[in-house]
Amino acid sequence: MRDTTPTVHIVDDDDGVRSSIRMLMKSVGLPAVTFASAQEFLTGYQPERGGCLVLDIRMPGMSGLELQQELNRRGAVIPVIFITGHGDVPMAVEAMRHGAFEFLQKPFRDQELIDRVQQAMQRDQETRESLREHARIQARLASLTPRECEVMELLTAGKANKVMAHELGLSQRTVEIHRARVMEKMEARSLAQLVRMTLDVQ
Amino acid sequence: MPSNELQAIMDAAVDAVILIDHRGTMTAFNRSAERLFGYTAVEAVGQNVGLLMPPSHRAHHDQYLERYAATGVAHIIGVGREVEALRKDGTVFPALLSVGRVADSVPARFVGMIRDITAEQQARLKLVAERDRAAAAEMAEQEARLLQERLMRVGRLTTLGEMAAGIAHELNQPLSAIATYARACERFLALENPDLEESRAATREIAQEALRAGAIIQRLRQFIASQTSVPSAVNLNLVIEHLTPLIMADARLHSVGITFDLDQKLAPLNGDSVQLQHLVLNLVRNAIEALSGNADPDRHIVIRTDASGSPELLSVCDNGPGVPPQMVNRLFMPFVTTKPDGTGLGLSISQTIARAHGGSVGYRPAEPRGACFFMRLAGDPRP
Numbered sequence: 001m002r003d004t005t006p007t008v009h010i011v012d013d014d015d016g017v018r019s020s021i022r023m024l025m026k027s028v029g030l031p032a033v034t035f036a037s038a039q040e041f042l043t044g045y046q047p048e049r050g051g052c053l054v055l056d057i058r059m060p061g062m063s064g065l066e067l068q069q070e071l072n073r074r075g076a077v078i079p080v081i082f083i084t085g086h087g088d089v090p091m092a093v094e095a096m097r098h099g100a101f102e103f104l105q106k107p108f109r110d111q112e113l114i115d116r117v118q119q120a121m122q123r124d125q126e127t128r129e130s131l132r133e134h135a136r137i138q139a140r141l142a143s144l145t146p147r148e149c150e151v152m153e154l155l156t157a158g159k160a161n162k163v164m165a166h167e168l169g170l171s172q173r174t175v176e177i178h179r180a181r182v183m184e185k186m187e188a189r190s191l192a193q194l195v196r197m198t199l200d201v202q
Numbered sequence: 203m204p205s206n207e208l209q210a211i212m213d214a215a216v217d218a219v220i221l222i223d224h225r226g227t228m229t230a231f232n233r234s235a236e237r238l239f240g241y242t243a244v245e246a247v248g249q250n251v252g253l254l255m256p257p258s259h260r261a262h263h264d265q266y267l268e269r270y271a272a273t274g275v276a277h278i279i280g281v282g283r284e285v286e287a288l289r290k291d292g293t294v295f296p297a298l299l300s301v302g303r304v305a306d307s308v309p310a311r312f313v314g315m316i317r318d319i320t321a322e323q324q325a326r327l328k329l330v331a332e333r334d335r336a337a338a339a340e341m342a343e344q345e346a347r348l349l350q351e352r353l354m355r356v357g358r359l360t361t362l363g364e365m366a367a368g369i370a371h372e373l374n375q376p377l378s379a380i381a382t383y384a385r386a387c388e389r390f391l392a393l394e395n396p397d398l399e400e401s402r403a404a405t406r407e408i409a410q411e412a413l414r415a416g417a418i419i420q421r422l423r424q425f426i427a428s429q430t431s432v433p434s435a436v437n438l439n440l441v442i443e444h445l446t447p448l449i450m451a452d453a454r455l456h457s458v459g460i461t462f463d464l465d466q467k468l469a470p471l472n473g474d475s476v477q478l479q480h481l482v483l484n485l486v487r488n489a490i491e492a493l494s495g496n497a498d499p500d501r502h503i504v505i506r507t508d509a510s511g512s513p514e515l516l517s518v519c520d521n522g523p524g525v526p527p528q529m530v531n532r533l534f535m536p537f538v539t540t541k542p543d544g545t546g547l548g549l550s551i552s553q554t555i556a557r558a559h560g561g562s563v564g565y566r567p568a569e570p571r572g573a574c575f576f577m578r579l580a581g582d583p584r585p
Contacts, residue, residue, distance in 0.1 A: 016380075016414065061499065061500075061502070063457035107374070
């Protein structure tokens with residue numbers, strides 16, 4: 001089993017900065033792993049391991065911004081907190097435009113980093129939960145027969161059993177059976193819940 | 203009248219010998235005098251000796267004789283003096299004149315001996331001129347040296363100026379780490395059961411980082427302040443190692459990877475370590491700038507020293523776009539630059555430094571792409 005404990009991933013080429021941040025995380029009980037370069041992170045990163053990424057913008061070789069964009073291409077969801085020694089606005093804008101969670105300038109206030117890390121980890125957990133929910137709904141949808149799919153489509157469009165029976169050329173009784181199967185397979189306790197599920201995955 | 207012996211002595215003399223009476227009338231004129239002045243003895247004898255002087259001196263001579271007659275005090279006798287003499291053909295020449303009084307002669311008679319010193323004077327003037335020229339040349343050389351030293355220093359400052367952002371960043375790193383370690387330490391100590399082990403580790407790191415910041419400042423100060431140092435045995439590897447904090451600062455700022463490939467067998471060379479630092483830094487800066495516009499994240503520079511006898515004693519190679527072919531021949535010309543805000547002095551100064559070390563800086567394209575600048579030393583047959 002791979003370790004999926006939410007973890008602070010620290011990527012900074014500077015030994016001092018990297019290990020000081022790891023120590024700060026440790027001091028508040030947050031597990032942390034460190035990487036000395038963007039390439040090292042890409043090699044060692046396990047996408048299923050949640051948490052957040054504390055990323056230096058300026059590094060020799062692949063820059064922090066380039067790593068963020070590479071992660072986006074790979075569909076990674078991990079929130080990125082940039083830290084930089086240069087508060088250059090264009091770079092911050094670029095980072096935020098690509099979905100950065102935060103942009104902090106070195107030296108940063110420790111509490112600020114800790115707060116932002118905790119918020120980012122919270123966000124990551126929520127994102128992962130909703131992704132998991134999304135996947136579950138998709139799996140349930142996949143288990144429906146073509147007929148059940150048709151019934152669910154009409155059902156979520158607010159059609160009554162009688163109307164559905166007419167449109168599908170079925171008996172009302174058959175529609176009721178399909179409808180019960182849909183609710184059961186989708187694990188929906190109410191029509192409202194079923195509608196929310198279909199909205200979620202659209 | 204001189205006796206035959208006296209006449210023989212006079213005629214054998216190398217110098218012109220002339221006898222005059224108290225009025226300045228010549229009474230004897232020897233062979234050398236004939237050769238020197240162009241008059242025959244027959245022409246000269248009986249004439250006033252003023253005949254042999256430029257007109258401006260004649261009146262003075264009469265005064266000298268009158269004064270001597272009146273006071274008995276001679277200003278020239280036994281001393282000798284440099285005078286100007288006039289030949290029959292009207293040319294004036296420098297001469298050394300010595301005068302003696304004929305003993306017991308009343309009224310006084312004098313003997314004058316005259317030597318042409320044209321050659322001596324010319325030699326002396328030439329010597330003086332040569333000395334002046336040498337002094338002027340030395341002054342010019344010194345001035346050139348000072349100017350060059352100043353140019354080098356300006357070059358170093360310019361290079362540093364371009365690197366200022368990177369250096370600021372580099373100093374910010376340890377400061378940032380120190381602040382973070384200190385905060386972590388504070389938190390470890392504030393725990394219900396203070397974690398002394400972690401706290402100690404944090405303080406150790408803080409000290410380490412402070413030293414690191416100090417080292418960066420020291421390198422910086424060395425690089426800026428040092429005058430051209432006295433040539434000494436310099437290890438090129440050490441020169442590069444000293445520059446590492448500055449190089450990494452710049453590399454980090456531009457997200458460029460650096461590989462140091464230093465040949466530990468490298469022999470020391472006789473040189474100026476500050477100038478060599480400047481040369482290395484210039485080449486590395488150029489490489490970093492060449493890469494900074496590259497979208498490809500694989501931006502890389504290899505700094506290499508080679509003791510194998512290869513012409514590339516030191517090389518700095520990047521994997522950037524390389525030098526456009528039309529620029530290759532003008533690379534080392536001063537004020538030629540492809541950068542919008544470049545001075546065009548970096549490579550030209552580097553070339554000057556390499557030449558001062560009996561070598562040169564060269565360029566070749568890198569494989570498969572990029573630019574390679576290298577320094578070779580004398581004795582290398584490559585152009």
